[in-house]
Amino acid sequence: MSDSAQNVKRRNGSKHDKTGCLTCRYRRKKCISNTFPVCGACKRLNLECVREPTLRILPRSRTSLGQDEAHHEQTSLSLARPSDPSLNSLSLHGSGMAECSKRRYAMKFYIDVLAKLLAVSQQYNSFLSDFLPMAVESPALADALVAWSSGHLSVYNSAYHITALEARATSLRALAKSLTSEDIASRETSAAASLVLLTSEVCLGDHTKWYNHLTGVQQIIECSRSPVSMYGRVLCGPEALKQSPEGRWVLRNFAYHDILGSVTLRKPPLIPGNYLEEITDVVDTYIGVGSEILIFISEVSCHHTSSLAHGYLSSDEENPDTTNSWSAIEQKIKNWRCPPGTLQALESLAYAYRCAALIHLYRQTLRSLKLVHDDTHWEKHENPTFALYSKIEVEVSTTLQYVANIPLNDVPESALLFPLFLVGAEATYSSHMDTIRIRLSLMAKKRNFQNIQRALGVLEEIWERRAQGFGNNQVDWQDIVGQQSDDLLLT
Incomplete structure (x- = not known):
């Protein structure tokens, strides 16, 4: 080794380079008094002191898994990160997988990861409890779910981009065919498929196509008709969809996008939110117990x-x-x-x-x-x-x-x-x-x-x-x- 190489002086690393809270590291500031739960710098500046989650090295025992199921479900969300081994193997082998295998993996990814990324409660997750059973009887919804999941996977592996496009095209063709049916169950699944396609467009960064899907769902809802009830009445519009748990979830899902969308679009919602008044007494997948607040936001926008x-x-x-x-x-x-x-x-x-x-x-x-x-x-x-x-x-x-x-x-x-x-x-x-x-x-x-x-x-x-x-x-x-x-x- 040369003398010049031996005389190179290297800066001694500070413990704050790789430790300290995320807030200070993001601000590129020294994490003063690195105390828990709030460091000195964040306390002085009245900032939220954000810490990295702890990592588990040893696997959990079966007993602890049973006792801490909620934590296990939450940690599965880490699959969405590119550093996860499952996605690393995806990037290595995805291009060589058969198309049917990609569709299966996309649906598995939807169930294990994507459906949990948007839900505020894993116990009340209508993306799983409602959409999956509906997808069994609706090719349009099933392909919409594959398109959404494949589109998200294509961020990590471009091979899934083709899978997403093909599933989306297949879903749209099936959706066009299903719209000819006036059966209320078909209306529910058609609206659900359109909402999934809408969500897919939003998550992938499209800023215009999602509204076309939203107006499509509006027309499906307003044209819905229920069978003649025991009182001899035919329910129309949102009232027709309120007769089943799946229909009520479709209405809340639509309202969430329609009413919050009205705020940023600077226009009234497509359907005023009064129809939510009888279906807000649940833990909604999107907004939890606050569904009634959407009615207030709608009232202001109207x-x-x-x-x-x-x-x-x-x-x-x-x-x-x-x-x-x-x-x-x-x-x-x-x-x-x-x-x-x-x-x-x-x-x-x-x-x-x-x-x-x-x-x-x-x-x-x-x-x-x-x-x-x-x-x-x-x-x-x-x-x-x-x-x-x-x-x-x-x-x-x-x-x-x-x-x-x-x-x-x-x-x-x-x-x-x-x-x-x-x-x-x-x-x-x-x-x-x-x-x-x-x-x-x-x-x-x-x-x-x-x-x-x-x-x-x-x-x-x-x-x-x-x-x-x-x-x-x-x-x-x-x-x-x-x-x-x-x-x-x-x-």
Whole structure:
């Protein structure tokens, strides 16, 4: 060895290079006082202290598996990561597998991994308990599930891209054939197949085709007719689908995409959410116990733009208790409570959505006020927007407290995109922005859903504009999304 090589001085590694919390490592800062559960730096800056999950070296015994089944189900989600051995073997041998073997693996991947990535509860997972039995009698739904799963697998192995395209084409042909049937069971499976194709488009980053599937589901629902009941009545539309558990799941699934989509599309939902009123007393796969909150969000989105401003300016003057008044909507949202006995993580998720519904109301009202600033009502109020901005600031902090109650990588985390985005769009403190950025980044890394990355990209642009002096509250995320050619769906 030469003298020059022997004289090379290497920097001694710091224990903080490979240890410390993820928050400090993401910020490229030294993790001061690396204590548990919150490090000194995060405590000082009031940041969420995110830690890596512990790794198990030795396999669990049968006894511990039986006692900790929930943990076992959760760890199976790690299959979705490219570093997992099953996906490594997939990348090595996928191109040589027969097409039928790829379809089988795709369906297995759907059952073991993909269906769990979107559910907030493994005990109440309609992707498995409802969609799989329906797929047995519906070729359109079965191929839609294969297309969705293969599309997700194609991110890791391009050989599955062809499988996804073929399954999608087969599903669309079968769907077109099934639409000719007026049987209510066929309507349910046709709507389910369209919803799966919609979800597939969203997860893979398409920003336009998903809405075509959504309008298709709307038409299927509105054209549904039930057989003549014992009372001699024929039920139509959503009422026809409410007669079976599968139909009710299809309605909640549609409402989740339709109502949350209305927020980012800046238009009323295709079907107002009142049809949910009798089917929210369950733990929904997408949103847990908070399905009723979708009705409130729908009500806000259905209001005419100027009516929110007039309702807000007159809320303390005339008819404050009117059912459709601005203050009545606000109180309905604020007074909503989780059912007794709800698990803490699902409770925190539901209340995060409640806060998001309030933020949606306040932001929509601010947009409405810009259109009626010359109205006589405006002259009676000094700076009517100040109170709304104060309300938004309170809900931002409250939402992040609820989000902090949901452990990292816990199952209910799958539904956090919508509340995190609305909160992030209103965040003005750097500590809040860092918390949201880290949480969304980790969610995107785990799930590899492109709509999460796009939502984070929109937030980064909002935060950059605020940093450049455009005003803390003057930057409206809808203006940024409206300037872009692609739509955004936060499901």
